[in-house]
Amino acid sequence: MNSYSxxxxxxxxxxxxxxxxxxLFPLFWLLKVSVTPNDLLYSEGVRMWPSRMSFEHFRFVLAxxxxxxxxxxxxIVAGATAVIVTLLASLSGYALSRFTFRGKYWLxxxxxxxxxxxxxxxxxxIFKMLSPLGLTNSLTGLVxxxxxxxxxxxxxxxxxxxxxxxxxxxEAAKIDGATQFMAFRQIVLPLTLPGIxxxxxxxxxxxxxxxxxALMLISGNSAATFPVGLLTFVSKFSVDFGxxxxxxxxxxxxxxxxxxFIQRYLVQGLTAGAVKG
Amino acid sequence: MASIExxxxxxxxxxxxxxxxxxxxxxxxEFVVLVGPSGCGKSTLLRMIAGLEEVTEGEIRIDGMRVxxxxxxxxDIAMVFQSYALYPHxxxxxxxxxxxRIRKAAxxxxxxxxxxxxxxxxxxxxxxxxxxxxxxxxRQRVAMGRAIVRQPKAFLFDEPLSxxxxxxxxxxxxxxxxxxxxxxATSIYVTHDQIExxxxxxxxxxxxxxxVQQVGSPLELYDRPANLFVAGFIGSPAMNFLSARYEVGAxxxxxxxxxxxxxxLSSGYQLEEGAAxxxxxxxxxxxxxxxxxxxxxxxxxxxxxxxxxxxxHLGLHGLPxxxxxxxxAALTAGxxxxxxxxxxxxxxxxxxxxxxxxxxxxxxxx
Numbered sequence: 114m115n116s117y118s119x120x121x122x123x124x125x126x127x128x129x130x131x132x133x134x135x136x137l138f139p140l141f142w143l144l145k146v147s148v149t150p151n152d153l154l155y156s157e158g159v160r161m162w163p164s165r166m167s168f169e170h171f172r173f174v175l176a177x178x179x180x181x182x183x184x185x186x187x188x189i190v191a192g193a194t195a196v197i198v199t200l201l202a203s204l205s206g207y208a209l210s211r212f213t214f215r216g217k218y219w220l221x222x223x224x225x226x227x228x229x230x231x232x233x234x235x236x237x238x239i240f241k242m243l244s245p246l247g248l249t250n251s252l253t254g255l256v257x258x259x260x261x262x263x264x265x266x267x268x269x270x271x272x273x274x275x276x277x278x279x280x281x282x283x284e285a286a287k288i289d290g291a292t293q294f295m296a297f298r299q300i301v302l303p304l305t306l307p308g309i310x311x312x313x314x315x316x317x318x319x320x321x322x323x324x325x326x327a328l329m330l331i332s333g334n335s336a337a338t339f340p341v342g343l344l345t346f347v348s349k350f351s352v353d354f355g356x357x358x359x360x361x362x363x364x365x366x367x368x369x370x371x372x373x374f375i376q377r378y379l380v381q382g383l384t385a386g387a388v389k390g
Numbered sequence: 391m392a393s394i395e396x397x398x399x400x401x402x403x404x405x406x407x408x409x410x411x412x413x414x415x416x417x418x419x420e421f422v423v424l425v426g427p428s429g430c431g432k433s434t435l436l437r438m439i440a441g442l443e444e445v446t447e448g449e450i451r452i453d454g455m456r457v458x459x460x461x462x463x464x465x466d467i468a469m470v471f472q473s474y475a476l477y478p479h480x481x482x483x484x485x486x487x488x489x490x491r492i493r494k495a496a497x498x499x500x501x502x503x504x505x506x507x508x509x510x511x512x513x514x515x516x517x518x519x520x521x522x523x524x525x526x527x528x529r530q531r532v533a534m535g536r537a538i539v540r541q542p543k544a545f546l547f548d549e550p551l552s553x554x555x556x557x558x559x560x561x562x563x564x565x566x567x568x569x570x571x572x573x574x575a576t577s578i579y580v581t582h583d584q585i586e587x588x589x590x591x592x593x594x595x596x597x598x599x600x601x602v603q604q605v606g607s608p609l610e611l612y613d614r615p616a617n618l619f620v621a622g623f624i625g626s627p628a629m630n631f632l633s634a635r636y637e638v639g640a641x642x643x644x645x646x647x648x649x650x651x652x653x654x655l656s657s658g659y660q661l662e663e664g665a666a667x668x669x670x671x672x673x674x675x676x677x678x679x680x681x682x683x684x685x686x687x688x689x690x691x692x693x694x695x696x697x698x699x700x701x702x703h704l705g706l707h708g709l710p711x712x713x714x715x716x717x718x719a720a721l722t723a724g725x726x727x728x729x730x731x732x733x734x735x736x737x738x739x740x741x742x743x744x745x746x747x748x749x750x751x752x753x754x755x756x
Contacts, residue, residue, distance in 0.1 A: 279473060279475065281471045281473050281475035282475050282477060282478075284440075284442050284462075284469075284471070284475065285469070285471060285475040285476075285477075285536075286477070286488070287441075287442070287461070287462040287463055288440060288441075288442075288462045288463070288467065288468065288469045289463075289468075289488050289489035289492065289536070289540070290463040290489050290492050290493050290540075291463060291492055292461070292463065295492065299492075300477055303479045304478065304479060
């Protein structure tokens with residue numbers, strides 16, 4: 114029994130390790146290509162690490178391309194979208210979790226419906242709508258579109274976190290003398306931090322890597338986001354793999370920093386001890 | 391401290407009606423227990439008094455003031471929840487002082503109130519701990535502490551001991567009683583445990599299917615249950631019931647069992663001759679006796695020693711029948727025993743399940 118459980122644990126760990134390796138391998142390849150000098154890129158065959166490392170691609174991307182602008186744009190768009198969506202989704206998710214109101218069923222159905230068809234279908238009508246408002250080729254336009262598309266899912270996500278917080282906590286607060294809003298702000302919100310962090314992270318990543326709308330709504334470099342910028346490395350006759358990968362590695366940094374920042378809130382178990390479980 | 395009035399209160403959830411007109415008046419400083427099986431509406435009634443549920447119809451008054459439209463925060467009551475509902479991100483002291491802090495009480499007053507409550511409940515060493523670092527009993531104590539620091543008009547308890555183990559439950563039960571004696575606060579306590587109801591209450595309100603069945607002191611409910619429901623609900627092991635027909639003769643009254651045995655009654659009842667009745671007797675009142683004219687022979691199905699006494703599970707005409715006795719001789723009872731019912735301990739219920747009204751025996755036909 115004991116040796117069996119040790120064996121089982123070992124097997125479990127090995128399986129996880131294999132999965133992690135599999136998932137991280139593309140990232141490793143990204144890094145490897147980004148530090149491979151151009152002359153070795155096609156001459157060395159398939160190798161795990163180039164025989165000579167160089168940061169020339171990074172230097173080029175930072176100094177001679179429009180990438181710093183793309184980064185800034187992406188940061189603005191993804192950051193603003195994440196904050197706005199999380200704020201709105203917290204309120205709507207709380208309402209869906211706690212209140213019964215007329216039309217709730219249809220509201221949820223409608224929100225679910227928006228998640229059901231491919232976004233490509235909507236590109237043309239959205240362009241048509243945003244164009245007279247002067248919101249094409251603008252970061253604000255992108256934020257509006259991303260916010261609209263992320264709110265339904267984020268709402269469901271937040272609702273599930275609110276559902277996990279016992280109703281009695283708010284009732285106790287109300288009896289203690291709190292208004293509905295005070296109970297929300299002082300009791301529920303601090304306990305939902307993991308949910309808020311998860312939602313922030315999810316929306317930030319989604320907006321950070323969105324390509325379709327960015328490509329369709331933005332023309333020219335001044336308002337382009339980083340995924341659109343990546344495509345500038347693809348020219349008619351060649352692809353600048355080294356520079357593209359270097360840009361990719363750089364694009365990972367903000368996302369990694371962001372998750373590093375929110376990860377302590379992602380830790381669950383904050384509600385332990387509230388009620389007998 | 392305050393009195394609480396509940397007047398013809400009804401509650402509907404959509405088309406489902408859970409309370410059908412409840413009237414109740416609770417005096418200042420009284421300890422009232424609402425007792426009944428799950429789904430009888432006792433928790434809903436408590437939550438309506440707290441302001442957590444809207445009143446569909448009727449009126450609730452605290453200290454003479456109508457509170458139907460008041461938010462919970464403006465009713466000045468405290469509530470202890472079954473799940474404790476402690477704020478997990480606050481330590482014990484913060485949990486207890488939350489109510490005072492949001493009412494912007496002076497800091498010295500808060501400190502004094504918290505340390506006073508902590509002393510009463512022996513929580514001083516735990517004040518800096520978070521709820522997750524406390525045991526079930528300690529959490530329960532903190533929930534009580536949170537209720538008493540504010541010195542509210544009334545305390546509401548919603549099955550506060552259900553999540554504790556048996557020993558702790560007994561201990562906390564005694565503490566709640568002591569606390570009530572010391573504070574003298576008006577308290578309403580909801581439970582499905584009739585022992586808690588019996589031991590804690592000044593007055594018990596027995597509820598069933600959204601209707602108040604009987605209101606009275608614990609012993610009133612035990613000695614003179616108003617109907618079959620209360621008779622069966624109060625007391626453990628539960629009262630035995632036998633179907634019978636009422637018979638009355640010159641100066642005597644009795645209940646005829648289906649097998650023909652006549653059980654003598656101590657008084658007459660306002661019932662028709664031959665009326666179908668239910669005879670009730672508590673297991674602790676049944677006598678194990680030598681065979682006689684009015685005794686009954688029963689088969690022994692099971693013997694349960696509880697240490698303090700013995701519960702005999704019998705079969706009487708094929709129906710289950712329990713006897714509780716302190717006599718250890720019962721442990722070695724044979725396959726059958728004879729039992730007798732002392733008339734002064736018999737309860738008689740009419741066809742509708744209501745307690746039959748007594749009358750003098752002379753009224754009986756000659």
